[in-house]
Amino acid sequence: MDTHSQVINRLRTTFRSGKTLPEEFRREQLSNLLSLVKDNEQLIIDAVYKDLRKPKFEAVLSEIEMCRNELYCAIDNFSSWMKPEYVSKHLAVKLDDCFVRREPLGVVLIIGAWNYPFQLILIPLIGAIAAGNCVIVKPSEVSAATESLIAELIPKYLSQDCYTVVCGGAEETKALLENRFDHIFYTGSQAVARSILQAASIHLTPVTLELGGKCPCLIYGRVNIAAAARRLVWSKFFNTGQSCVAPDYVLCTRDVRDALLPFLRETLEEFYSKEPQTNLDLGRIVTDRHWTRLMDLLHKSRGKVVLGGESHQEEKYIAPTVLVDVEEDDVLMEEEIFGPILPILTVESLEEGIDFINRKEKPLALYVFSEESSVVNTVMEKTSSGGFCSNDGMVHMTLPTLPFGGVADMSLLSHILFQ
Numbered sequence: 290m291d292t293h294s295q296v297i298n299r300l301r302t303t304f305r306s307g308k309t310l311p312e313e314f315r316r317e318q319l320s321n322l323l324s325l326v327k328d329n330e331q332l333i334i335d336a337v338y339k340d341l342r343k344p345k346f347e348a349v350l351s352e353i354e355m356c357r358n359e360l361y362c363a364i365d366n367f368s369s370w371m372k373p374e375y376v377s378k379h380l381a382v383k384l385d386d387c388f389v390r391r392e393p394l395g396v397v398l399i400i401g402a403w404n405y406p407f408q409l410i411l412i413p414l415i416g417a418i419a420a421g422n423c424v425i426v427k428p429s430e431v432s433a434a435t436e437s438l439i440a441e442l443i444p445k446y447l448s449q450d451c452y453t454v455v456c457g458g459a460e461e462t463k464a465l466l467e468n469r470f471d472h473i474f475y476t477g478s479q480a481v482a483r484s485i486l487q488a489a490s491i492h493l494t495p496v497t498l499e500l501g502g503k504c505p506c507l508i509y510g511r512v513n514i515a516a517a518a519r520r521l522v523w524s525k526f527f528n529t530g531q532s533c534v535a536p537d538y539v540l541c542t543r544d545v546r547d548a549l550l551p552f553l554r555e556t557l558e559e560f561y562s563k564e565p566q567t568n569l570d571l572g573r574i575v576t577d578r579h580w581t582r583l584m585d586l587l588h589k590s591r592g593k594v595v596l597g598g599e600s601h602q603e604e605k606y607i608a609p610t611v612l613v614d615v616e617e618d619d620v621l622m623e624e625e626i627f628g629p630i631l632p633i634l635t636v637e638s639l640e641e642g643i644d645f646i647n648r649k650e651k652p653l654a655l656y657v658f659s660e661e662s663s664v665v666n667t668v669m670e671k672t673s674s675g676g677f678c679s680n681d682g683m684v685h686m687t688l689p690t691l692p693f694g695g696v697a698d699m700s701l702l703s704h705i706l707f708q
Contacts, residue, residue, distance in 0.1 A: 296453055297468050300396045300423040303450045309393065309421045312368055318418050318447055319367070322411070323360045325446040326353060332438055333407050340406060340432040342573040347528060352407040355687060359415050362689040367419040393421030394495075395471030400462060400485070402476040403575055404531040404627075406432035410439055413474045413497075414452075422472070423451045427465060429477075430458045431575055463488075470494050476533075477501075499533070499693070501625045503649060504674075506536035506656040506682070507642050508545050510664045516680070517658040518552035521631075522560060524656070524682025526609045529572040530629040534654040534676065534683050537626055538615070539633045540642045546613065546633055554596055557609050565608050566601060574605040574628060583607055583628040589620040592632055617645070639664060643671050651675070656682050 291299070308314065326333070330353055337343040337352055373388035397417045401410040410426050417424045426443065428436040440454040455465060466473075466488035475485050476499040489496045508517060525536045541549065561568045574580040584600060590612060597610030607629050615621060615632035622632070636642040646655065655674035657665050665679045676685045676693070686693055 293455070293465050294468055296425065296455075297396055297470070300425065300451065300453065304393075304395050304423045308448075309418075309423060309451055312371060315367060315419055315421060316364065318451070319360060319364050319415065321446045322415065322418065323357070323364070325442050326356050326360070326411070329438075329442060332442075333435075336434040336438045337407060337432070339434040340403070341528070341531070341575055343528065344570045344572060346570070347572070351405055351528065355408050356411045356415070358687070359412050359689045363415050363419045370419070391420075395422060397422045397424045397472045397474065398427065398465060398470045399424060400427045400473070400475045400477070401429050403429035403431035404528060404533070406435035407439070409476045413476075417474075418447075418452075425453055425455055425465070425470075427455050427457075427462060430456065430461075472497070475499070500653070501533040501627065502651075502653045503537040503622070503625050504534060504652045504654040504656065505646050505649075506539045506658070507646070507668060508539060508541040508549065508658040509639050509642060510659045510661040512545065512658050512660060513680075514545075514548050515552050518549060518556045520681050521658070522553060522556045522609070525631050526557075526560070526571070526629050527683070529574060529607075530609075530631075531572075531575065531627055532683065533625075533627075534686055535627075536631070536656055536682055537652075538622065539631065540636050540645060541633065542637065543635050546635055549633075550595060550611070550613075553611055557596060561609060565597075566599065566604070566606055571609070574607060577602070577605065579628070580605045580607065583626070583630060586620055586626065587630060590632070591616065591619055592621065597629070639667065643668060646672050654678065654683070654685070 333352055334345055334348045337348045373390050375388045378387050399413045406429055410428050414424060414426060428439045430436055436456055440456050443452060443454050469492040472495050473489055474497045475482060479500050482498045482500055486496060561571050565571050592612035592615035594610060594612050597608035599608040600606060609629045612632045615634050652674045654676040655672060657668045657679045659665055669677055678685045685691060
């Protein structure tokens with residue numbers, strides 16, 4: 290078996306040969322990747338169900354359709370992305386051609402995450418292929434079934450001279466990072482991101498980080514409470530709350546909170562029934578370790594559980610849970626929750642809510658529910674976040690033409706393509 294350095298050298302030799310540069314080659318590989326998704330839809334659904342007990346609807350939407358949309362967008366547009374971008378000129382160069390020419394970077398490493406184990410490998414891979422790079426993908430070992438499927442399918446559909454899969458755990462990732470890459474793309478935690486940045490700095494390798502954080506949901510002013518409750522429940526408890534862009538906590542006045550709670554209860558029962566543990570539309574926590582972390586947070590919180598709270602360790606089950614009377618210094622506010630637990634905090638005014646958000650790290654996403662455009666615009670103008678969405682949740686990340694990423698500690702560079 291080749292060592293990591295031998296694999297990287299082989300890919301680098303391929304890249305230097307110019308094989309990945311022609312438009313025809315890139316289009317062929319993107320079309321093959323689209324065939325991979327279409328041909329193996331049920332295998333993908335089965336793999337993510339085994340890893341996360343992810344419901345079929347969620348798997349199709351988040352693991353398959355998002356990849357298809359990204360592929361259609363890339364296939365339709367990448368040839369125009371390859372063209373030179375002509376710039377304005379002054380008199381001295383009036384007769385010259387002055388343009389920006391985009392070039393691929395070389396050999397790219399993509400390190401995926403376990404919560405959307407197929408999508409978070411394929412979407413950056415699509416960009417890397419469209420831009421003309423060679424790629425090593427490292428799926429998350431936590432989602433073992435999807436990791437195995439990716440390792441099986443990519444060599445069948447893509448050129449093995451240009452694209453390869455490396456499986457394994459933290460030691461495998463550490464060994465990969467000892468080598469020089471031309472770009473590293475990582476999705477995951479801030480702690481691991483720091484170690485990746487440290488390793489990349491040795492070779493001055495550029496890095497794109499897509500990290501998590503605490504995404505606020507501010508509900509204020511004149512609000513359609515019923516619609517807000519449905520969209521909040523959908524975006525928070527989709528994938529059992531294990532989404533980096535899920536609303537992490539709610540900020541609202543006491544009056545709004547009291548009006549919201551009955552609609553949250555009604556919506557939770559509609560979506561997941563009165564017995565969510567037996568409902569097939571609710572997934573599970575990925576590992577025992579992650580389940581224990583979430584239950585520790587729930588037990589240590591000083592907030593009051595008003596909805597949910599039930600759990601089952603053997604099943605790695607936690608019911609969709611809502612807490613009130615949560616304070617800013619509560620344990621639930623110390624780190625990203627990343628599970629089906631939603632704390633509601635109260636504020637007295639819009640300004641207090643904005644100040645609360647601005648005291649924290651800039652979020653990956655910020656959600657505002659209000660039918661007053663002045664409220665939405667004020668929040669957007671006075672805060673900073675990677676993504677901003679009004680009167681809905683998470684939908685901004687489904688649009689492939691929008692860059693996706695965070696600000697400051699939440700991300701290093703928003704991304705569309707490696708070019």
